[in-house]
Each structure stands twice: as structure tokens, then as C-alpha cells.
Amino acid sequence: MAVQTTNSFVRSSLLEALPAPSSRRGAVAWVKENLLATPKDTILTVLALAFLLWSVPAAVDWLFVKAVWTGADRSACATVVQGGLQPDGWSGACWAFVDAKFQQFMFGRYPLDERWRPILVGVAFVALLVPILIPSVPRKGLNAILLFGIFPIVAFFLLYGGLGLEVVETPLWGGLMVTLILSFVGIAVSLPLGILLALGRRSNMPVIKLFCVVFIEVIRGIPLITVLFMASVMLPLFLPSGWTVDKLLRALIGVAIFASAYMAEVIRGGLQAIPKGQFEGADSLGLGYWQKMRLIVMPQAIKLVIPGIVNTFIGLFKDTSLVSIIGMFDLLGIVRLNFTDTTWATAVTPLTGLIFAGFVFWIFCFGMSRYSGFMERHLDTGHKK
Incomplete structure (x- = not known):
């Protein structure tokens, strides 16, 4: 007797996914999950909100409401006190100072x-x-x-x-122009040079490995100010009589060398994270050393250390303000130089100028950070279906 079987109880298609419960969706659910998940989170959220309610209105009032936007001299940023004009550092920001000096902040004395x-x-x-x-x-x-x-x-x-x-001689250059020049050259030189130094430190050739190790450890062991002083003061002492090197070029070389040493360690960290099988697979295909590094290893290593690379770039961009130590005026240096202008000498001028410089630095650094996140998501193909 034949036994008849049936698969009528087996579904031939999957059920459609149900929407998440209403308690897990929307702004209220996000607040509960991220801000009020535990008693400690609730206390911290309340304290943060209290701080924001106390600080933000006062900051907005000082920065925008009571701020002075136009004026020809410091009298525009003075406050009337008992019938007389007296500088008041906390009455409001003096954006008239930034407006009057804006071109100098951008180009220096160009x-x-x-x-x-x-x-x-x-x-x-x-x-x-x-x-x-x-x-x-x-x-x-x-x-x-x-x-x-x-x-x-x-x-x-x-x-x-x-x-x-x-x-136009380089001593007349200044402001944001010098900051961008130093940053661009430092970034453009430090990445390829850092890659070469990282490969040299992992080389099997003792002379090249020793040179790269000594270079990286010596440069990383001294502050950037010392490197700039050496490039600005000591380098001319080693040149033949009558020879001279432009001060901006010396600063460019010092910044690029300093950033390269840090970049080399970032790249080396990415190389060490690559599995040994990737190297062996490249060797099994008969690829030469430079083919293996260019086609197989280095693309993976750089993708792994994008946050570290961008972090080095951000640090380099901010460290360019140290060139004021050797008599060059980048954005921050030219802003501070204008504090001595008696036409705008008020109590509020320095704080306003520093806020402006800090905001410009933040814009560029935040932009680099956001682009880093975009590239990480774009290159994160390892777990895509």
C-alpha cells in the first residue's frame, strides 16, 4: 500500500517583515534608548540639558544679539556706562574688528x-x-x-x-593662505613619504631598516617647535657661505618631515593588521615586491587606518599655528598680531578674534573628519551582501 505524502503545511514563501512596535520607533523611542536608558544616563542627560540651558542663551546673546557688526574703530565696540564710553569685554562680541581685518586675516600683508x-x-x-x-x-x-x-x-x-x-616676497605672506599652504604641502608630502618609511622599517635590508627606525624615532621624540627652530635657525649654519633658504621653504620642510614620521607609524599599524595569508597569496601569484604592495597589501592597509591618517592630517593642520614661533604669521598669528593695533584695542577684541580663528580651524577640521567617515563607509565592502 503506497503512502501518500503532502507538503501542504510547508510555506512556499516567507512572510513579510512586520513593522517595529510603535514603542520602538520615532523620536520618543530614540530618546528613551539613547538618553534615558538607565538611571545614570537619565542623570547625565538632565545635567547636560541644565548646562546647555544655562550656557547657550548667554553665548548666543554675547555672540549675536549684543554683538557689534560694523564700525570704523574701537569706539564701535565700547559700551555706554554712566554717560561715558568704556570698553566692556562682556557686553557683546566685536565682529566689526573681524570685518575690518578680514582680508588681512586671509592674506596677511600681501x-x-x-x-x-x-x-x-x-x-x-x-x-x-x-x-x-x-x-x-x-x-x-x-x-x-x-x-x-x-x-x-x-x-x-x-x-x-x-x-x-x-x-611678492614670502615675509609678506600670511593669514589663512599660509596655513593652507603649509597644510597642503605637509599632507601631500607626508603620506607618500610616510608609506616609504613604514615599508623601510619593515624591510629585510638592515641599512634601510636602521635608517627608517632612527629617522622615525628621532623625529617623533622631539616637539614640532624644535623641528621648526632647527629648520629656521640651524639649517642656514650648515649651508655654504652666501647660500640662503627661504624661511617659508624651511618651515615647509620641517612640517613635512615631522608629519611623515607620525604618518609612517600609522601606516605601519595598518601593514601589521594585514593577515599573513595576503602576503603569501601575492607571492604565490608570482608578484614582485612593489606589485604586491601596490596591488594587494597597501590598499587594504590604508583602508584600515583611514581614521589614523585623517587624525594626523587634522593635527598637522592645527600645528601649523606654531610657525609664529619663527616669525611667520599664519591665521592665528596674524589675528594675534592685530591685537596690538591701537585702533581696535578693547577688552573684547582679543576674545572675538580668537573665536573667529577657532571657528575657521574647526570648519576645516570638521570637514576632514566628516569626509573621513564618508570614505570609511564607502570603502567598507568587507561585510556587504
Whole structure:
């Protein structure tokens, strides 16, 4: 007797996913989960809200409501006290000072009639940088050649002069322009040089390994100020008589060398995180050393240490303010220099200027941080289905 079987009780398709319970959705659920999950979280949230309620209104009032936005001199930022004008540092921010000195904050003492040149360089820099930062834009190789090969040469002649343009000596450069120049050169040099130093430190050749270890440990063991002093003061002592090196070039070399040592350790950390099987697999394919590093190992290592690389770039961008120690005036240096201008000497001027400089630094650092997060998500292909 044959036994008839049936699969009528087995579903041929999956049920559609049900929506999350209403108590787990929306703003209220997010607040409960992230801010009020435990008694300790609730206490910290209440304390944070109390601090914000106490500080934010006062900060907004000082920064915007009571602030002075226009004026010709310090009298615009003075407060009327008992019928007389007296400087009052806490009456409101003096944005009139920033407005009056804005171009100097951007370009330093660069001649007024020639400031179209750094503006043109800035526009060209943005036009070349934006496409290389967007993954979907094609021709990355050509873009990189233009940005890192052609652009620095053109920018030098535009900023310094020559070829029919009036020469503007580097001591006249300053402000945000110098900050961006130092940062761009430091970043553009430190990444490839850091990669070479990291590979050299892991090399099997004793001479190269010893040189890279000594270089990295010596540079990392001294502060950037010392490196800048050595580049600015000691380097000319070793040059032949009559030879001289521009102060800005010395600062560029010092910043690039300093950042390269830190970048080398970041890259080395990524190389150590690569499984040994990746190296062995590349060897089994018959790839040479540089092919193995360029095609297999280095792309994975750099992807792993993107946060560390960007963190080094952010630190480099902020450390450029130390060049004021050797007589160069970056953004922060030129802001502080203008505190001595008697036309704007009030109690509120320094605080307003420092807030402006801090905000500009924050904008650039926050932008680098956000782009780092974007690239991490874009390159995180290891667990995608």
C-alpha cells in the first residue's frame, strides 16, 4: 500500500517583515534608548540639558544679539556706562574688528593690488580638489597629476611672482593662505613619504631598516617647535657661505618631515593588521615586491587606518599655528598680531578674534573628519551582501 505524502503545511514563501512596535520607533523611542536608558544616563542627560540651558542663551546673546557688526574703530565696540564710553569685554562680541581685518586675516600683508593672485590659486585648488574627493568622478590619475604635479608649480609663480608678475616676497605672506599652504604641502608630502618609511622599517635590508627606525624615532621624540627652530635657525649654519633658504621653504620642510614620521607609524599599524595569508597569496601569484604592495597589501592597509591618517592630517593642520614661533604669521598669528593695533584695542577684541580663528580651524577640521567617515563607509565592502 503506497503512502501518500503532502507538503501542504510547508510555506512556499516567507512572510513579510512586520513593522517595529510603535514603542520602538520615532523620536520618543530614540530618546528613551539613547538618553534615558538607565538611571545614570537619565542623570547625565538632565545635567547636560541644565548646562546647555544655562550656557547657550548667554553665548548666543554675547555672540549675536549684543554683538557689534560694523564700525570704523574701537569706539564701535565700547559700551555706554554712566554717560561715558568704556570698553566692556562682556557686553557683546566685536565682529566689526573681524570685518575690518578680514582680508588681512586671509592674506596677511600681501599687496592689495595683487590679492587676485591668491584668490585665483584658491579657486584652482578647490576646482582640482573636489573632483578627486568624489569617488564617482572619473580620470583620477589625470586629476592627481594636475593637483600634485602641475598645480604647485603654477601656484608658486602666481603667489611669488616672476614670468611678468610682480614679485611678492614670502615675509609678506600670511593669514589663512599660509596655513593652507603649509597644510597642503605637509599632507601631500607626508603620506607618500610616510608609506616609504613604514615599508623601510619593515624591510629585510638592515641599512634601510636602521635608517627608517632612527629617522622615525628621532623625529617623533622631539616637539614640532624644535623641528621648526632647527629648520629656521640651524639649517642656514650648515649651508655654504652666501647660500640662503627661504624661511617659508624651511618651515615647509620641517612640517613635512615631522608629519611623515607620525604618518609612517600609522601606516605601519595598518601593514601589521594585514593577515599573513595576503602576503603569501601575492607571492604565490608570482608578484614582485612593489606589485604586491601596490596591488594587494597597501590598499587594504590604508583602508584600515583611514581614521589614523585623517587624525594626523587634522593635527598637522592645527600645528601649523606654531610657525609664529619663527616669525611667520599664519591665521592665528596674524589675528594675534592685530591685537596690538591701537585702533581696535578693547577688552573684547582679543576674545572675538580668537573665536573667529577657532571657528575657521574647526570648519576645516570638521570637514576632514566628516569626509573621513564618508570614505570609511564607502570603502567598507568587507561585510556587504
